[in-house]
Amino acid sequence: MINIELYADKNTFIHRVHPTAKIVSLILIFAQFLVFNAPLFILPEFVFLFVLVIISGTAKNIMKMWWVILAFAIMSFLLWSIFIKEGAKVVEFAGISVTENGLMYSASAVMRLTGMLLAGMVLIYTTRIEEIGYGLKNLGVPFRIAFSLMAAVRLLPVFLGAGAGIVDAQESRGLDLRGGSVIRRLRNYIPLLIPSFLYGMRNVTQLTIALEARGFSSAHKRTSYLEIKIKPSDFIIMFSLAGIFLLSVSMRILGMGRL
Amino acid sequence: MPVAISIEDLNFAYAGSHAGALENINLKINRGEFIWVAGPNRAGKSTFCLVLNRLIPEFLKGEFSGSVVINNDDISGRSVSEMGRMVGVVFQDFESQIFSTRVDLEISFGMESAGCSRDLMKKRVGEVLEIAGLTGLELRNPATLSGGQKQRLAIASVLALEPDILVLDESMTDLDPAGRKKILEVLKEMKKKGKTIIIVEHEVEDIAGTDSCAVFSKGRLANYNYTPDVLKKPSDMRALGIMPHPVAELFERLGVKEMPLEIEDAYKVLEKIKLVPDRADFAKVSGGSSRILGEPVIEFQNVSHIYNNGIAAVKNINLSIAKGDFVAIVGQNGSGKTTLAKHINRLLEPAEGIVRIFGDDVRKLKRSEIGLRVGYVFQNPDHQIFCETVYDEVAFAPKNFGMAEQIVRQKSAAAIETVGLMGQENADPFMLTRGEREKVAVASALSASPEIIILDEPTTGLDYSGRIRTMEMLRKLNESGKTVIIITHAMNIVAEYAKTAVAMKDGEIRYNGPVRKFFSQYELLGNLSLEAPLITRLGMKFGIPLLNTDEMVRLLL
Numbered sequence: 001m002i003n004i005e006l007y008a009d010k011n012t013f014i015h016r017v018h019p020t021a022k023i024v025s026l027i028l029i030f031a032q033f034l035v036f037n038a039p040l041f042i043l044p045e046f047v048f049l050f051v052l053v054i055i056s057g058t059a060k061n062i063m064k065m066w067w068v069i070l071a072f073a074i075m076s077f078l079l080w081s082i083f084i085k086e087g088a089k090v091v092e093f094a095g096i097s098v099t100e101n102g103l104m105y106s107a108s109a110v111m112r113l114t115g116m117l118l119a120g121m122v123l124i125y126t127t128r129i130e131e132i133g134y135g136l137k138n139l140g141v142p143f144r145i146a147f148s149l150m151a152a153v154r155l156l157p158v159f160l161g162a163g164a165g166i167v168d169a170q171e172s173r174g175l176d177l178r179g180g181s182v183i184r185r186l187r188n189y190i191p192l193l194i195p196s197f198l199y200g201m202r203n204v205t206q207l208t209i210a211l212e213a214r215g216f217s218s219a220h221k222r223t224s225y226l227e228i229k230i231k232p233s234d235f236i237i238m239f240s241l242a243g244i245f246l247l248s249v250s251m252r253i254l255g256m257g258r259l
Numbered sequence: 260m261p262v263a264i265s266i267e268d269l270n271f272a273y274a275g276s277h278a279g280a281l282e283n284i285n286l287k288i289n290r291g292e293f294i295w296v297a298g299p300n301r302a303g304k305s306t307f308c309l310v311l312n313r314l315i316p317e318f319l320k321g322e323f324s325g326s327v328v329i330n331n332d333d334i335s336g337r338s339v340s341e342m343g344r345m346v347g348v349v350f351q352d353f354e355s356q357i358f359s360t361r362v363d364l365e366i367s368f369g370m371e372s373a374g375c376s377r378d379l380m381k382k383r384v385g386e387v388l389e390i391a392g393l394t395g396l397e398l399r400n401p402a403t404l405s406g407g408q409k410q411r412l413a414i415a416s417v418l419a420l421e422p423d424i425l426v427l428d429e430s431m432t433d434l435d436p437a438g439r440k441k442i443l444e445v446l447k448e449m450k451k452k453g454k455t456i457i458i459v460e461h462e463v464e465d466i467a468g469t470d471s472c473a474v475f476s477k478g479r480l481a482n483y484n485y486t487p488d489v490l491k492k493p494s495d496m497r498a499l500g501i502m503p504h505p506v507a508e509l510f511e512r513l514g515v516k517e518m519p520l521e522i523e524d525a526y527k528v529l530e531k532i533k534l535v536p537d538r539a540d541f542a543k544v545s546g547g548s549s550r551i552l553g554e555p556v557i558e559f560q561n562v563s564h565i566y567n568n569g570i571a572a573v574k575n576i577n578l579s580i581a582k583g584d585f586v587a588i589v590g591q592n593g594s595g596k597t598t599l600a601k602h603i604n605r606l607l608e609p610a611e612g613i614v615r616i617f618g619d620d621v622r623k624l625k626r627s628e629i630g631l632r633v634g635y636v637f638q639n640p641d642h643q644i645f646c647e648t649v650y651d652e653v654a655f656a657p658k659n660f661g662m663a664e665q666i667v668r669q670k671s672a673a674a675i676e677t678v679g680l681m682g683q684e685n686a687d688p689f690m691l692t693r694g695e696r697e698k699v700a701v702a703s704a705l706s707a708s709p710e711i712i713i714l715d716e717p718t719t720g721l722d723y724s725g726r727i728r729t730m731e732m733l734r735k736l737n738e739s740g741k742t743v744i745i746i747t748h749a750m751n752i753v754a755e756y757a758k759t760a761v762a763m764k765d766g767e768i769r770y771n772g773p774v775r776k777f778f779s780q781y782e783l784l785g786n787l788s789l790e791a792p793l794i795t796r797l798g799m800k801f802g803i804p805l806l807n808t809d810e811m812v813r814l815l816l
Contacts (some may be wrong), residue, residue, distance in 0.1 A: 007360060130364050154358060157402075168420070168606050169643030173703065174630040174659035195645035198689070202641070203355040210356030211368070213312055213348045214416065215340035220374030225367035225384075226375060241545070 006061075006153065008125045014056035015080030015126045019135030021234035022123055028241040039107040046111040049118045058125040062118065064195045072117055073110045080106035090230055129153045134226050143222055155204060162199040166192050171219045262331075263290040263424055263455040264311065269465040272316060272327075273307060277586045280306040282478045284325070287455070288549060290423070293450050295466045295486055298475035299500035299722040300692055304459045304766045305534035306639050307475065308428045311457075312342040327477040330423060343369055347417030351429040351720075357416075358685070362388075362404075363397040373420060376554035383419050391445055406592050413446060418449075425449060425461075427458040430624065431465065432720055435591040437747050437788040439465055461722055463490070464751070464793055467520070491518045502723040505793045512812050522793060526800045529815075536801050536814040544813040545805075553582030554757075556711060556742055557603055563610035564598055572598040574766045576612070580759075582710075585737045586744045587753040587774070589764035591788055595697045597638070599763065600713050604633040616711070627660050634704030637744075638715040640696040649691075649699055651673070652683040656707040661764060674706040676713025694725035701732070712736065713744045718752060730756050751792040754778060754806040762787055779804035 017025075029045070036042050053059050062069075080102060088099030123132075129150040136146040170192060171177055177188050251257060260545060269284040281303045288294055288499045296304050309315040317339045318322035324627065327334050329345055350356050359365040363384050370380045388394045391411040396404070401412055410430055414505070417425065427446075431439045439462075441551055447457055447468055460466055472489040474482040476499050482489060483512050489496070493503035493511050506525050509550070512516050515532065519525040531533060557580040564573045573595040580586055588596045601607040605621045616622045616632055634656075637643050646652040654671040661671070675681060678698040683691070704712060718726045734756055737743045753760060753774060760777040762770040764787055778791040779799060791799070798805030805811050 125416075128360050128364075130361070132358060158355070165637065165639070165642040166645065168601070169628065169635075169637050170645070172604050172606060172630060172633075172635040173643075173656040174627045176626055176709070191645060195641070199641055203352070206350065206352055206355035207358065209314060209318065210350055210413075211358060212339050213314060213319055213343055214369030214420065215343040215372040216345075218340035218372040218374070219338075220372065223371050223374050223376065223380075225364060225371055225377060225380045 006124050006156075007128050008058055008061050010057045012055060012057045012126070014052065014122065017126075017237060018228055018230045018234040019131040020138040020230065021135075021238050022127055022189050023132070023135045023139060024238050025241050026119055026123050028238070028245050030116055032241070032245050032248060033112045034174055035245070035252050037105070037108055037259040038257045039104055039111065041248075041257035042111045042115075044054070046115050049115050049122075052122055053118055056122050056126050058122055062121050069114055069117055073114050074183065076109040076113045077106045080109045084207055101197065108259075124153070130226055131228070134224060137224070147162050153205075155200070158203050159196060159200040162203070163192065163196040166195050166199070171258075260289040260291070262287050263292070263329065264288040264813050265326075265328040266310075267326045267328075268328065269310065271310065271321055271323050273306075273319065273321040280321070281310070281469055284480050286473065286480060286483055288455060290330075290455055291453050292455055292471060293469045294448070294457045294471045295469035295502045296457060296475065297461075297466075297472055297496075297499075298481075299724065300694060302475040302500075303478040304475050305428050306478075308348060308426045308457070308459060311424065311426055312346040313337055313339050314348070320691065324763075324791075327599040335735065340372065343417075343422065344373065344420045344422045346426060347414075347420060347422040348426045348428060349410070349430045351415045351432050353406055353413060353430075356413050357401045357409060359618065360400050360402075361397075361403060362393065362399050362412060365401055365412060366419050369416060369420045373476050380419075380637055383421075387415040387418045390418060390448060392441060403754045405438065407434050407441055410434060410438065412591075414442070414445060422454075422769060424455045424457070427456075427460075429461070429720070431462070433458060434788065435485065436750070437591050440788075443468065444813065445506070461502065462503050462727075462749075467808055476500065482803070483749065486576065487520060490520055497723075501724060501726050502726075504777050507796075509794065509808050509811055513815060522800065525797055530649070531616075532816050536805075538801075538803055540814055541803050544810045550582050550609050555579040556582045556617055558613075558615040559602070560601075560613045560615070562602060562609040562614055564602065564607055565610045572766055573602075576768060578761065578768060578771060580744065582742055583737070583740055584742055585733075585756060586742075586758070586761055587757035588744065588746045588761045588763065589748070589750070589753060589787075589789065590769075595762055595766040597715055598766075600635075600715065600746060603631050603711070603713060604635050604799050606635075630656060630709070631660055631707055632709050632711060634707060634709035634712040636697075636700050636704045636712070636714040636717065638719065640693070640700035643700055643703070644688045644696060647687060648685050649680060649688055649702075650748075652688055653702045653706045655703060660707055670708060671706050674702040677705055677726070677736070680704040693723050694729070697721065697725070697729060698732075699727070705736075709741075711742045711744065713746075715746045716748070717745055718747065718749055726752070750778075750789060754792045754795055762789070775804045775806060779805070 032045055033042065053062055074094060081098045082096055084099060084102035084105050087099040088199060089097050090103060091098045116208055133146045167177060177185060187205045264326045265287045266284055269281055270279055272279045296305050296307065306315060309319060310327060313334060326724040334342065345770060357365055358514045359368060366384045366387060370383065388397055391414055393408065393411055401409055403413065411711055431491055443465060450456055469486045472484060472486045473480060474489065481499055490504040490507050493508040496503040504520060506520055507518050514532065517528050519528050559576045559578040562573065562576040563571060565571050576599060588600065590596050598607060602609060603616065608622065613668065621629060644652055646655060650671060653674050654667050657667040657670050675684060678701050680702060688696055717729055721729060730752060733743050757774050760770060761768060762777065769787060770783055778795045784791060794808055794811055795805060798811060
């Protein structure tokens, strides 16, 4: 049995932050990452995200995805260090040179990308999909768009579950998915994609029918069962992040944190 | 009595299909009635259900004609979302009709769409939780509920819109006996409240409480009458492809005019007409010696398995299965049946203990060596079918095991013949019926000629004739010397076909022995929340553990 539920049901301070405030904060955190280019100026926000991961109690869940984060970090490090040609050369290998500028840029890029990834994960792990929907609705996002986002999160386990069942079935008929080289293993998985997808799609159709039967596309204005009160602390969070962002933009205009 | 549903001259054909899914349907259902919809697969039962809330023709398109009037309201101009407040439909698959991550949010989903106020929603969530027997679980994540609880949640979330009519389209098919019982209790409660209830169901022993029965056959309404009147004509039921009531069938074969349906009544009638089974003759009919078994081919030694979440799915299992046995593994969902079975072909590995097949530790065998000895058919055939033709699907395993081209062809042909799919070798498996896909799945497990074949719920979702065909095929395989292991909830199938019963609860084996002895132990069955089939219970009234109608007839005549 597989359990791929993303939301981690806990009751930390971060879990209790109003979903609207969380979504606004996520946008501000993303924007903040884009203000500076110099690694030293990005570092404080990067460190802040690690603190966020720890106080939100999601470190364990995020560690399960370490390979995704690492892959992101390595990819962006390699790409940036190879493609930036300006500045003094540090190393040269087989015609590819890495410059000082390139290293600085790639350090920034790594922090930026993994930082954004962590911020997104904290949101997903600390907020129910219904709460995200509720937050988006408060921000004026149409329900159908909010619902598509919620559905994507809801259906992930459906497709992975279908895949796991199909893997079991084919392994019992002698398909070797655990041995051989990485390429070979990947190739062996290809024939499983079609039935997983078909089975997943059948489930999606079922879900659509079931929700439709409960009045999904009703003409009434949709109400909400969830009621989450916005607290002074939610405003403090949003205003602090917005303040930091505005301050950073001014600093940048004054020429700071540039490479 | 006021009429809840009135249908006149209803015809429907799915877009792209020539044959009508429903043809010339005329019927009236009174308010507060409990209706059983019966019929073989593809008879039009689901189509009928979907017409009632306008999913047909609004959502699933096709050629539609005729009139459907619900509570004196012609629904032809209504949208599906409006219908939710008149007709609630619950579907078969409990996994794919639940959307939310919290029970109360799931229940309120429909009310949010209908624009209900928050106070009203809170009130109704409380009410329907109670009706569905889910009070106290409102903050749970539905993913952590049992199948039966999930299905009751689906019922609750439909009831929240206060429809007068509740439709369950095979909603109990995937549930274990305890889960089914609980749903039937909820439905009886609903009937008391004056709701009209329609249930589509294959299991004849579970529909005792219904008032009337609508039998569909090839898209037509073949019979519509009071349930007991329908049940009392077992030969008509068989002819229409639905499971006859076992007690009625017994009396038909005995040639008795009276036709009781309840065990108590049947007992009284038999006593009255002095047709009482004699214990002395029992040894003759039971064949006494049919359970002579060979060497052990599967052995579990102190096996435990612990899932990632730390829950022990099976605990300290010691089990030996002999060559040529026909084993039924029974127990409620979550009792560890599938976990146990998956150890036999090493889809799961024990945390502790050893599993041996033919004397070899499975951990030391190559996957291909296991696959040649153990065939496994999964609960849902759609999980394993992935080739474009029936032949490719069946030939997949022997090809994988590196057999020569000619042998692959030979073995595949033999497997296709065994399941009776000759002539369909080039068909696309996904275009076949559910019963036929089940056969493809069985054939593709047989084609590597394994000595042991394991089937997880081989009859779920199959109609009466599909069920008999599948089980007769397994019986033949068993008679030819194969060891057959099935996981099932259908006790009548266990009684009719299996030799050995292995009963599980909470990851432990609570019984392992002859089927006949298993069904004569009422206390044990009660502890497992299982019930012996009707005929066995009737036999036990006379103190004789009979397994099927045949035995009873032979004993009485």
